[in-house]
Amino acid sequence: MPERFDKYILKNGMVLLGEPMGSVGSVAFRFMLPAGAAQLPDGCCGAGNVITDWIFRGAGDRNSRALCDALDGLGLHRAGSVASSHIIIAAALEAGNLAQALDLYADIILQPSLAEEQFELARKLAVDAVHALDDDPRHKVMLKLTEQFYPEPLGRNTAGEIEELQALTAEKTKQIIKAKFNLSETIFSVAGKYDFDAICRQMEGLFETDSQQSLEAIALGEKAGLYTHIHNDSAQVHIGLGTETVRPADEDYYNARVAVSVLSGGMSARLFTEVREKRGLCYAIGAKYHGLKDAAGIMCYAGTTPQKAQETLDVITAEFNRLTDRISEEEVQRAKVGLKSSLILQSESSSSRAGGIATDYYMLGRLRGLDEIKSKIEETTADSVLEFLRNNRFEDFTVVTIGPKKISVNR
Amino acid sequence: MEFKKETLSNGLTIIGELNKSAKSAAVGFFARTGSRDETSQINGVSHFLEHMVFKGTEKLNAFEVNEAFDKTGAHFNASTSEENTIFYAAVLPEYLTEVTRLWIELMRPALRDEDFKIEKDVIKEEIAMYKDMPSFDVMDKCRNFYFNGHPCGNSVLGSAESIDNLTAEQMRDYFLTRYVPNNMVVVCAGDFDWDQIRSIVANACGQWQKQHAERELKHYKGSKKQKRIEIANLVREHICLMSPAVSAQDNRRFAASLLGAIIGDDVGSRFFWELVDKALAEIATMIFGAMDGTGLFCSYIRCSSENVSEVQDVISAIFRSVSEKGVAEDELIKAKNKLLSALVIKNELPMGRLVDMGFNWQYLKRYRTIEEDVSAIKAVTVDDIHLLLKEFNPGDFTQLSMGPPQ
Numbered sequence: 001m002p003e004r005f006d007k008y009i010l011k012n013g014m015v016l017l018g019e020p021m022g023s024v025g026s027v028a029f030r031f032m033l034p035a036g037a038a039q040l041p042d043g044c045c046g047a048g049n050v051i052t053d054w055i056f057r058g059a060g061d062r063n064s065r066a067l068c069d070a071l072d073g074l075g076l077h078r079a080g081s082v083a084s085s086h087i088i089i090a091a092a093l094e095a096g097n098l099a100q101a102l103d104l105y106a107d108i109i110l111q112p113s114l115a116e117e118q119f120e121l122a123r124k125l126a127v128d129a130v131h132a133l134d135d136d137p138r139h140k141v142m143l144k145l146t147e148q149f150y151p152e153p154l155g156r157n158t159a160g161e162i163e164e165l166q167a168l169t170a171e172k173t174k175q176i177i178k179a180k181f182n183l184s185e186t187i188f189s190v191a192g193k194y195d196f197d198a199i200c201r202q203m204e205g206l207f208e209t210d211s212q213q214s215l216e217a218i219a220l221g222e223k224a225g226l227y228t229h230i231h232n233d234s235a236q237v238h239i240g241l242g243t244e245t246v247r248p249a250d251e252d253y254y255n256a257r258v259a260v261s262v263l264s265g266g267m268s269a270r271l272f273t274e275v276r277e278k279r280g281l282c283y284a285i286g287a288k289y290h291g292l293k294d295a296a297g298i299m300c301y302a303g304t305t306p307q308k309a310q311e312t313l314d315v316i317t318a319e320f321n322r323l324t325d326r327i328s329e330e331e332v333q334r335a336k337v338g339l340k341s342s343l344i345l346q347s348e349s350s351s352s353r354a355g356g357i358a359t360d361y362y363m364l365g366r367l368r369g370l371d372e373i374k375s376k377i378e379e380t381t382a383d384s385v386l387e388f389l390r391n392n393r394f395e396d397f398t399v400v401t402i403g404p405k406k407i408s409v410n411r
Numbered sequence: 412m413e414f415k416k417e418t419l420s421n422g423l424t425i426i427g428e429l430n431k432s433a434k435s436a437a438v439g440f441f442a443r444t445g446s447r448d449e450t451s452q453i454n455g456v457s458h459f460l461e462h463m464v465f466k467g468t469e470k471l472n473a474f475e476v477n478e479a480f481d482k483t484g485a486h487f488n489a490s491t492s493e494e495n496t497i498f499y500a501a502v503l504p505e506y507l508t509e510v511t512r513l514w515i516e517l518m519r520p521a522l523r524d525e526d527f528k529i530e531k532d533v534i535k536e537e538i539a540m541y542k543d544m545p546s547f548d549v550m551d552k553c554r555n556f557y558f559n560g561h562p563c564g565n566s567v568l569g570s571a572e573s574i575d576n577l578t579a580e581q582m583r584d585y586f587l588t589r590y591v592p593n594n595m596v597v598v599c600a601g602d603f604d605w606d607q608i609r610s611i612v613a614n615a616c617g618q619w620q621k622q623h624a625e626r627e628l629k630h631y632k633g634s635k636k637q638k639r640i641e642i643a644n645l646v647r648e649h650i651c652l653m654s655p656a657v658s659a660q661d662n663r664r665f666a667a668s669l670l671g672a673i674i675g676d677d678v679g680s681r682f683f684w685e686l687v688d689k690a691l692a693e694i695a696t697m698i699f700g701a702m703d704g705t706g707l708f709c710s711y712i713r714c715s716s717e718n719v720s721e722v723q724d725v726i727s728a729i730f731r732s733v734s735e736k737g738v739a740e741d742e743l744i745k746a747k748n749k750l751l752s753a754l755v756i757k758n759e760l761p762m763g764r765l766v767d768m769g770f771n772w773q774y775l776k777r778y779r780t781i782e783e784d785v786s787a788i789k790a791v792t793v794d795d796i797h798l799l800l801k802e803f804n805p806g807d808f809t810q811l812s813m814g815p816p817q
Contacts, residue, residue, distance in 0.1 A: 023432035026756045057688075064688070069741075072679040075748030077756070094752050124690040132693055132713060134646040135545050233644040235542035267465070268477035277473055280532030283540050303540050334481040341484025345501055348434050348760050 005357065005367045006196040012211045013184035016203055017357045017367065019191040021350060027098050027192035028350035030090035031109060032358050034215055035180035037156040038084045046126055046160010047168055047176055048082030052089070053122035054114060054173065060107030064118065067104070074101055079351070082158040084150075084292050085362070087180075092351045095193035099202060106206035109181060119170040127165050137238045137402040138284075140230075142301060145240030148228055149398040150295050152221030184212040189358035192350030220294070223398070227409040230402045237309035237403030241300040241316060243394045248291040248363040254376045255388035260289045260298055261335030262327055262385070263319060268334060270319050275302065281312045293363055298394065306405040313399070313407050320394040324386070332382045339377050343370060414778050415605045417613070421621045422593025425612050426772055428600045428764060436507045436601035437761040438608070439499035440514055441769040444589040446565035447493045447703075448626055455569015456577060456585050458491040459534050463582065464498065464517050465489075466526035473526060476517065483510045486762070493554075493563050494626075494703050495773060501762040504602045511599075511608055515615045518590060527579040535575075538568050545642070545649045545813055546694075546711060552640070553651035553709075553811035559634035562627065563702060592616060594624035598769040601761030628704030630658065637810040641817070648719050648814035652697075652710040652726070654805045659701035659774040665787045666795045667706065667803075671699035672746040673738050673796075674729065674805065675710055679745060681729045682710075691718050691725065697805070703774060708805050716814055730806035737797045750788055754781065 006018030040047050056078075057064040071078065074097040079090040089108070093101055133140040146155040188207075190199060245260075246252045264271045264287040275285045287300035298320075304312045346352045347370060360367050399409045415427040445457050466473045480487055480500070487500035487510070498517070500510045541547050551566055558564025569577075597612050599605075632655045657663045675682045675697020682695035692714035700707050714722050757763035758781050771779045 023430075024759045026752070026759060065684070068679045068683075069745065072745040072749060075752035077749070077753060078678065092752075092756055094755060121688065121690040125687070125693055128647075128690070128693040128715065131715070132647050135649070135713075137543055138540075235539040236536070238543070266477065266481035268474065268481040273474065273477070276533060277477070278529075280529040281536070283533050283537035303543070304536060305539050308536075330478075334478065337484040338481060339484075341503055341506075342486070344503055345435050345486055350756075350759070 003369050003371070005369070007367070008196070008200045010204060010208050012209050014207055015187045015361060016200060017187065017189040017361055018194060018196045018199070019353050019357050020194065021192050021353065024192050024350055025095055026092060026350050027095040027190060027194050028090065028092040028354040029098070029188065029190040030088055030354050030358055031105065032086040032088055032187040032362060033109070033181050034085065034185045035087045035176065036083045036085040037158045038153040038218055039180055039215065040176060043164055044168060044172065044176065045156055046130065046165045047173055048087055048158060049126040049129065049160055050119070050122045050165070050168065050173055051177060052080045052082060052087055053125055054119055055108050055112035055177070057118035057122065058113030058115060060111050062107070063113070067108070070104055076101055084154050084156065084158070090351065090354065098194060099198070102199070102202055102206065110207070112177070114170070114174055114177070116170050119173065123165060123168060126160055127162060130159050130162050130165065133159060134232070137232055137234050138301070138303060141238040141240040141400050141402045142299065144228060144230065145242050145299060145398065145400045148224045148400055149242035149297055150292065151223050153218060154220065154292055154295055182212045182215060183207055183209055185215055187358045187361055189354045191353035191357065226398055228400045229406045230400070232402050232404065234403050235305065236303045237306050237401055237405055237407065239302045239304070239309065239313055240400040241313070242297045242398045243320065243396060245289070245296050245298050245392060245394070247293065247296045252388045252392070254380050255385050257289055257339060258332060258335045258377070258380045258385050259323060259389055260287060261338055262331045263287055263323060264300070265335050265338045270323070271300070271316065274319055275312060275315050279311070279315065281308045281315065291363065306403060309401070309403065309405055310407045313409070317397060320397070324389045324393055327382045327386055329382045332380065332385060336377050336380065340374055343373055412780065415609070416778065417609055419592065419613055419617055421617065421619055423595060423597065423612070423616050423619065424772065425597045425609055426768060426778060427598070427603065427605050427608065428768060429603065429605060430601055430761065433601040433761050434503070435501050435761050436504045436599065436603040437499060437501040437765040438507060438511050438514065439497055439598045439765050439769055440518055441596045441598060441773055442496045442590055443494070443594045443624070443626070443773050444496050445492050445494040446567045447562040448589065449565055453577060453581050453585060454565055454573040455534070456582055457496055458567050458569070459530070459574065459577065460582055460586060461489045461491045461496050462530050462534060463522055463526065464520045466520065466523065466530060468516050468519060468521050471516065479513050480510070485510050491567055493565065493567060495770070497769060499762070499765060507603050508607060508611060511611055512615070515612065522579060522583050522586065524579050527582065531574060534568070535571050538571055538574070541568060545645060546713065549649040549651045549811060549813045550709065550711060552813070553653055553809065556636060556638060556811045557633045557653040557707070557809040558631055559636070561629065561631045563631065563705060588622060589624055591622040591624050592619040593621050596769060596772045598765050598772065600764040600768060626703065630705045631655070633707070633807070633809045635807060635809050639812040639814065641815065642813055643816060645813060645815045647713050648716050648812060650712040650722070650810065650812045652808040652810050654708045654803065654808040656699055656706040656708045656803050657701070657799070658704050658706045660704070661706070663795070663799055664699070664701050664706070666791045666799050667699040667701070668750060669743060669746045669788070669791055670738070670796050670799060671697050671708060672749060673742045674733060676746065676749060681733070685725050685729055686712065686722060692722050701774070708803070716817070727806065730804070734800055734804050734806055737800065738793060740793055743791070743793055743796065747788055747791070751785060754784060754788070
């Protein structure tokens with residue numbers, strides 16, 4: 001089936017996007033609400049997690065249990081997360097139940113009950129989740145890395161800070177919801193089996209409102225520290241390392257993606273080969289491109305026992321540095337095949353397509369077809385990647401470690 | 412969907428389900444072997460062997476294997492459990508024959524001493540990594556505690572000590588008795604040419620020698636013991652409960668899955684309303700785990716130390732209530748809807764289909780369509796759940812907890 005996208009904009013500015021998939025019986029949808037961690041008022045770090053819980057505790061004329069029963073009755077699988085820019089509320093279900101699900105989600109977003117006693121429970125769970133991060137050092141190290149790496153407030157800890165969560169009130173949180181669930185800047189996407197005309201009519205009925213004021217631009221502050229160590233008597237030292245690169249909208253974006261793939265795209269990539277295959281330093285080692293709209297980085301994780309931690313960090317930084325010296329055409333070829341293959345394999349899942357088109361629209365202001373992405377990947381060469389790297393060296397690293405031993409970070 | 416099957420004279424079975432509308436294809440080798448097939452002297456060998464498969468053959472070294480996979484853009488991996496070792500890849504259809512040939516070659520690995528030595532360090536790092544994941548560690552330890560000497564309690568990873576003591580020679584011996592054609596199945600799903608894949612596998616694997624590869628199947632009802640382990644750097648309480656249930660071969664397995672969802676699905680279940688919604692625990696789930704000849708219900712709960720005794724009381728009350736009063740019709744309907752949609756969504760991907768087909772073959776020695784599974788789930792009644800509860804009371808559990816020193 002030829003590729004097709006659907007798009008419709010409500011009068012209030014809310015964007016509706018769709019990607020039909022011929023062979024599936026499921027449908028997935030998501031709302032990107034501009035209430036991410038970076039959008040929150042100072043001193044409210046973690047409010048996003050409270051909000052994503054609280055709005056599901058009753059909405060419209062349903063109490064918490066009736067709402068949950070209604071969602072479960074549709075066999076709907078919920079997913080939600082708090083990102084830097086948005087609160088994301090997503091779901092996947094059998095296509096026949098979509099219209100009923102959208103009615104329920106309109107209630108959750110527009111008419112949540114927000115009862116005071118339910119707020120306390122949602123806040124307590126958010127506080128507990130922050131405590132629980134201490135038992136999950138691998139996850140915590142990457143949250144801390146994001147916080148240290150990006151300029152304030154882009155990398156704000158999405159889980160939140162205990163003191164700020166404890167100081168948060170129901171009233172304050174209600175104000176945040178009112179101000180930030182701004183439909184004029186909300187993106188809705190759907191992928192799988194659906195009737196777009198029917199969705200547009202239904203969404204107009206549910207979400208058409210007066211236009212809302214644009215959100216204020218975020219002022220970017222400074223980056224935090226270059227090296228942070230958090231002591232924990234864990235079995236491994238968990239290392240997070242980040243370095244700056246170009247943003248998703250940059251013309252060199254695909255050169256950056258290929259460069260990251262040469263470094264860590266598959267098992268033949270350099271980090272896996274040098275750190276694990278040749279030296280046996282780690283089980284888990286990998287680096288990924290991580291793009292926000294206003295900043296981007298390459299984020300690397302490695303977990304290793306304390307006596308090997310220094311060598312692991314040294315080998316990783318050496319590989320980042322060595323990338324600028326030489327890249328073979330074969331490496332670029334493998335990176336390109338890997339990127340193209342991932343693209344097509346992901347296109348078989350309705351959830352991943354609903355996520356892909358919404359993110360693309362937010363980052364780029366338009367949708368990219370598979371053919372466009374494939375040809376952009378195809379255009380990269382060893383020379384283009386090397387030229388990009390020489391102009392955008394991976395040389396300043398932000399490092400966070402959690403474990404029993406500190407390591408030395410050379411600059 | 413069209414199903415295809417062939418069994419070679421050496422016992423190797425090849426099965427495939429064709430879906431011409433898929434954009435990808437998946438291929439996998441399923442070996443019926445895991446930690447339950449190990450003795451204590453070689454504990455951890457199945458998982459270590461899974462790693463060693465990627466270290467190459469007489470013709471290919473590890474770097475060449477990695478390059479060969481990456482050239483196809485495959486999403487590939489392998490995993491080892493108590494009773495299965497599986498190797499799989501999802502690729503664009505044009506790369507399927509190449510990646511199938513590669514897996515076939517790797518199923519006869521060189522198992523070189525020098526590779527064994529360096530991979531030992533990687534395995535020990537993996538063991539250390541899971542120590543820092545208490546949600547995993549508590550289940551691994553609880554399984555051992557529950558099975559109390561039964562082979563299903565053997566740790567998949569082994570311990571740093573058992574891995575240190577393991578020799579390459581012991582691994583080679585284990586390989587020769589377990590990776591035999593009559594103990595394996597090759598599975599294909601998605602858009603592929605059956606005749607082509609069938610003949611590639613038949614030509615390349617037809618010479619593999621058949622061998623006796625048995626497994627002791629014994630149902631086990633659990634030790635019903637309770638234990639708490641103190642770990643200095645933990646801040647939360649991690650609780651794992653295990654109780655007996657039906658096996659993967661038992662037709663009541665669908666009722667058991669539904670009971671698991673009614674009690675412990677992550678939203679809308681009894682655990683959810685009594686523990687998570689009330690903020691007594693931040694996670695509380697229960698799932699049914701089907702195994703070869705046995706099965707169990709497994710719950711995982713994470714909460715603060717202060718809440719432990721209240722959480723325990725609530726769990727006991729939930730199990731008592733389910734056991735004495737049963738479940739309600741509407742609970743069953745919701746659980747069915749959730750299970751059915753998860754099944755359909757998972758099976759839309761060739762990779763998801765491959766996994767279900769492979770396990771069905773390993774446990775049942777037959778192909779099941781998605782429609783058969785859908786019908787079986789729909790057919791479960793409240794009475795079926797009550798009959799199951801009479802025989803398997805989730806309140807008769809073995810418990811292992813991990814948390815900070817008190």
